Amino acid sequence: MLNIFNQDHDLAIPMGIPHVFRFRPPNEKTISELKEHYIWFSDRNSLNDELDSNPEFVKLSTNPEEQKLLYDTIAEHILDPKVKAYFDKHMNTERLQEFASTKIKPFVSSFGIACFTMYTINEKLWDIYSENNKGVCLHFDSSNDPKFFHNILPMFYVSEIKEREYSAISQPNHIIDLFYKKTKNGLMKKNLDF
Incomplete structure (x- = not known):
């Protein structure tokens, strides 16, 4: 009898790095992915947990040094003299902070999300992501x-998602961990919309 955990067997499913798997439900998007050879990325509004990748947990840093760094970085990249003159006359760090804060939600929402696992034997993932074992595992x-796969990182399950301060210039990658945290309760939800 074949045991998929016996990695020495010719028919064994290789697991672990660099092998990753994706559970998909039996629907048109999955069929399209297979036919057209692409990977479907959900937008954050269609995720199964409203806390996943939620931009409401990201606040732009109010540190004066960070605010000045943001202001100076934007100012030095303005090439048009008229725009630069307007910026210098009408913009200050507080106004820039207010404006930049309005851009966090569209920025976070611009990312698509695709979830993978390293192991095929996970009953909960089969249930949730392949519509109660009716779908497939890619x-x-x-x-x-x-x-393509350079951003695959482990998901961290936490009891709660905490607000984070984002320093857009000095720590631009600090926002990335927002996409790799999920509440422990979020995995239990089954109202999925893929």
């Missing part, structure tokens, strides 16, 4: 396209 070798 297998990818991430080493075949390292550029």
Whole structure:
């Protein structure tokens, strides 16, 4: 009898790095992914947990040094003399902070999200993401396209999502962890819209 955990068997499913798997429900998007050879990325509004990647947990840093750094960085990249003159005359760090804060939600919402796992044997994931075991599990070798898979990181399950201060210039990648945290309760929800 074949045991998929016996990695020495010819028919064994390779698991662990660089192999990743994606559970998909039996629907038109999954069929389209298979036919057209692409990976569907959900927008954050269609995720199964309203706390996932929620921009409401990101606040722009109010540190005066960070605000000045943001102001100076934007000012030095304005090439048009008229725009630069307007910026210098009408913009200050407080107004820039207010304006930049309005851009956090569109920025976070511009990212698509696709979830993967390293192991096929996870009953909860089969139930939730493949519509109660009716769907499929897609297998990818991430080493075949390292550029595409470079952002695959582990998901951290936490009791609550906490607000974070975002320093857009000095720590531009600090916002990334927003996409890799999920509440422990979020995994239990089954009202999925893929």
